[in-house]
Amino acid sequence: MTDYTDSQAVSRLSSGPRTFFRLPYRPIRELTAEDGVHAVILGVPTDGATGYRSGARFGPEAVRSASTLGRLGSRERDLVITDLLTVVDGGDVHIVPGYHLQTLELIESSVSAVHEVGALPILVGGDHSLAIAELRAAARKHGPLSLVQLDAHRDVLDNYFGMKHFHGTVYRRAAEEGLIDPTTSIQIGMRGSVPREDLADDGLGFTVIHCEDALDIGPRELGRIVRDRVGSNPVALTFDIDFVDPSCAPGTGTPEVGGPSSAFALRLLRELDLPDIRTVSLVEISPPYDSADITAHLGVAVIFEIMTMAAAARRTKTQQDGRLHA
Template identity: 45%
Template sequence: MNTKDIKQPATAFASPRFCNTGNFMRMQRFENAEGLDFAIYGVPFDTACSYRVGARFGPQAIRNISVMMKTNNPIHEVNILDYLKGGDLGDVNVVPGYIHPTYDKIEEFATEIVEAGAIPIALGGDHSITLAELRAIAKKHGPVSLLHFDSHADINDEVFGEKYNHGTPFRRAIEENLIDPNKSVQIGMRGSIYDAGEFKLAKSLGLTTIPSHKVREMGIKETIRMAKEIIGDNKVFLTYDIDFFDPAYAPGTGTPEVAGFSSLEGIQFVRELKELNFVGMDMVEVAPPYDHAEITSLLAANVVFEFLSVLAIQKREAQMKG
C-alpha cells in the first residue's frame, strides 16, 4: 500500500477525542445521507448541563451497547433494514465549552441530512442540542410539532442568567418559530420545580403538557391518543430525554427525577406512534459516568430501535398501498 493512501486520524484540535468512536447497531458508516431513509449521528456536547455533566460520552456509550441489538422487532414483526436504508454518519465535531459555535456545527450537519431527504436521528448530548436540530428541521419543513418525553419541560427563560441551556431549548424554539406550540405535546413532567406555575406557563406558551401523574391516571394508550389528536397530520420531531425513565431503570443521567416510568412503559409509548408523520428524532441526556452495567445506554439504544421500527412499519405500509 502506498503511504499516501493511509489516512491520518483526525486531530484532536478539530475532532474531540470522544467523537466518532463507533457505529450504531454496527450499521454501515456513510459519509453523507444521500439515498438514505434515516441517518444516525452523535452530538457529544454537555456544556449546557446545569448539574452533572457526562452526556458528551452518551453517543459513544449508546453505540457501544447497541451491538446487543438485532434488526428484527418481534412485536411489530418487522426487520427494520428490510424496509429502510440507513446508517451512522459519525459525530458532529462539537466545540467543547462553546454552545453557539456548536449550534452552528449541529445545524450544518443536520441540514445536510434533511436536505438529502433522510430523517435525522441524533444521539446526545444534553438537551440544549435539540434547538440546533430544530433550526435545521424548520428550514426545510417550517414550524413542526414537538413530541417531547421528559421529566422536565425545558421552557425556562434563563438558567443562571443565560438564555441557552439544557433547561431552555423549547422556550427558544417557540420564540424562533421552529415549532408550533399549539400542535406540540410534552409528556411525563414530574418532580420539584423552580416555579410552581410552570404548567400554567407551558399552557400560556401554547403547549399541551401532560405531567406524570396525569399520565398515570389516563394510561399510555389514552395519553398517546390525546397527543395524536393534538398533533394531527402535522410533521413531528420526537425528542426523548432519558430522564423520562425512573432512575431505577436509567440512573445514568444528569438530572434524575424519581417516580418515573419503567423500561417497558417508555418503550410502549414509542410503539404507539405509528400514525405520526416524523421528520426527526433525538435521544438525549445519557450520562455514562453515572450508569451501572450500561443499563441506561442499553435503554436509550432500544428507544432508538423502537423508533426505527415505527419508521419501518410506515415504509412497509406505504409499499403495500402501492
C-alpha cells in the first residue's frame, strides 16, 4: 500500500494549514538560538505607505498559498534547501492599520527577534516602506549593510506627500541613518517617468544601473558587477516585484512597463551568489491586481531562488571549514 504521508506524495492542496513552502510554523516569540534555525520567513501585511494602488497587505497571504505548489530542490544548484538550512515560517508580523510609524516599530521588533536567534529574516510584504524597519534591525546586529536592490524605482525621494517615511523614501532614510553604505550598494532596474528631483545627482553615492542598461548587460555580467560592488560586506537584498515587467507581474501597486521578464529576473538571482546575506525582503505584491496568481507564483520563485542562494553559500562555507580542519 502506498504511504500517502510521505511529503512528496501528499497532495499539495491538502497539506494542512498554509505555511510558506509547507514549512514548519514556529512563532518568533518561541524561537531560541538553541533551535538552530537558519532562516525565518515572515509575512508583513501592510500597505499604508503606498502612493498609487494599495492591496500589498494581502501579498503574504497570496505568496503563502501559491508556495504550496513549490518543492525545495534546485536543479540549477544541485541541492535541496532543507538539507542545508533549517527554515521555518514565523507567521505574520503584527501591524497597526492606519498608524504607519507604530507599524514600523512592530516590524523592527519582530525582525530584531529573528536576528537575535542568529537566523536570516526573509520578509514577504507588504509595501516597500517596511525596509526602513528591516534595516534598522539588521544594522543594529550587523552594522551598516551593502544594499542590493532590484526595483523599477530607486525609493530615494526626500519626502512623499510631505511625509518622510513612505515607500518611495526608504533608501534615502536608510542612508541618512547610516543603516546602509551607499558606496558599496547597487540599485538595478530603474525605469519610467520620474519626479524632477530624480533627474539631479542626489549625492548619495549609490551605483545605479537603469533597466535598459541592465537588459543589455545581461544576468551573468550583472552578477559579477554586483559581487564586485558589495565585496565581502554583509548584504541586504531586496526584490520589489515591479522590477519585473507587468506583463509577467501585473499584481503590483506601481507597475512600470518595459521591464525584465520573469526568466531574466530569476536568472539574475541565480547569478548573484552573494555569500553574506543578512536580511531579505520581497515587496509590493498586490493580489487584487494579479491575473491567475502569476505575480504570487513569481514571488514564490524569487524567495525560492534566494533560499537556494543562502543554502549554496552555507554549503560552500561548510566545505571550506572542512578543508581548514582536515
